[in-house]
Amino acid sequence: MPETTDILVIGGGVMGLWAALGAAEAGLSVVLVEAGKIGGGASGGLLGALFPWMPDRWDAKKQYQLDALAALPDEIARLEDATGLSAGFRRVGRVVPLPGPHLRDIALRHQRDAEANWQAGTTRFHWHVRDGAPDGVDLDPSTCAAGHVFDTLAARIEPRALGRLLRAALERQPTARIIEHAAVTSLDPVRGRAELSSGHAPLAFSHTIIAAGAASFPLLQSLLPPLPKPLGQGVKGQAALLRATLDPAAPVVFLDGIYIVAHENGLAAVGSTSENSYADADTTDDRLDAVIERARALMPALRDADVVERWAGIRPKAIGRDPLVGSLPGHPSVIALTGGFKITFGVAHRLAISALDGVLGRSLAPLPENFTLEGQLRREFGPRA
Ligand SMILES: Cc1cc2nc3c(=O)[nH]c(=O)nc-3n(C[C@H](O)[C@H](O)[C@H](O)COP(=O)(O)OP(=O)(O)OC[C@H]3O[C@@H](n4cnc5c(N)ncnc54)[C@H](O)[C@@H]3O)c2cc1C
CATH class of the missing domain: 3.30.9.10 (D-Amino Acid Oxidase, subunit A, domain 2)
Structure with missing residues (x-):
């Protein structure tokens, strides 16, 4: 019998970690599956610059990023207090x-x-x-x-320290479980079932959050009608x-x-x-x-x-050069959380809340149109995409 969970998070980078933590803090059961080791993808890097977009041509996505950067220190401090670890954040x-x-x-x-x-x-x-x-x-x-x-406004964080902090915070959550060194090899969103590699039993889920970094794009695309170009x-x-x-x-x-x-x-x-x-x-x-x-x-x-x-x-x-977040057309149980490109560390905590808003039926962090899958498809391929 497959293990059953409210939320299956695919990918243990900064996006998946924030999402899994947010889901567990909201009282949901969550399994985070990571193909390698937690923080072993792009999130395990060295720089950690937290830069805002330019202040001109102001729009909803720039305000979203600004609000995320402004809120990050409190989010980090809360987790540092709980775990005793540091993320190496400073608004320098x-x-x-x-x-x-x-x-x-x-x-x-x-x-x-x-x-x-x-x-x-x-x-x-x-x-x-x-x-x-x-x-x-x-x-x-x-x-x-x-x-x-x-x-x-700009700041910096130590990416690997952030990964350790998020992992420690997640491990304190009674409803969360981490599976490392196992990849999700196939997803059936209709039955709510995922197959895993490395001899792990399949998982049954109510919702899945695809936060597999660059590997998210082919995974998401496999669940969509054919597109003229890759999703990212x-x-x-x-x-x-x-x-x-x-x-x-x-x-x-x-x-x-x-x-x-x-x-x-x-x-x-x-x-x-x-x-x-x-x-x-x-x-x-x-x-x-x-x-x-x-x-x-x-x-x-x-x-x-x-x-x-x-x-x-x-x-x-992502194809639209912005973070790609939110449920898939035709598959409301599948939620994208990827495409942060060069700004991920400063916005991942907010994007995770936005991704969970759809699951929890609330609107804590409404997404700018540009960040949604539908918005990016429309922008790239026209209104009928
Ligand atoms: C040189 C460099 C410098 C950067 N500098 C900055 C910076 O200064 N500031 C900034 O904000 N961003 C920066 N970035 C970008 C940032 O690192 C990424 O945008 C961010 O880490 C992406 O996080 P993620 O969680 O989406 O992906 P990842 O961290 O790549 O995590 C995805 C995870 O999913 C796992 N996975 C993939 N497929 C599966 C599967 N099928 N099943 C299970 N798990 C799977 C992978 O193993 C991986 O661990 C930089 C990136 C690079 C390369």
């Missing part, structure tokens, strides 16, 4: 050097946009345009020829960890796709590449060498820092 802000005057003009427009739009409840966040290089951040002065931006793709990224004595309170630095993130443990993460095609998912190569070199050029303090770890992962990018 972000510095963006401005090498040329035209970039300063754009930044000044964004400063006004942020004053108008960056508000979550009564909390305001700011996008300051300042002269010269930032105090206390060791940057090549030529990169700040036209000044720099400092925004007060994996985008490879490479990053590295350097032993550098940066101040852990230092802002995240970002310039031309290069991130430098100082973590609490005295290590600095640098990244990242964006590769739409790749031969294998796990290896690093000279593209990462180039990223490290650019980071060293940007921040002289990294020039002699030893590389402690090189890492690669596959980011899930």
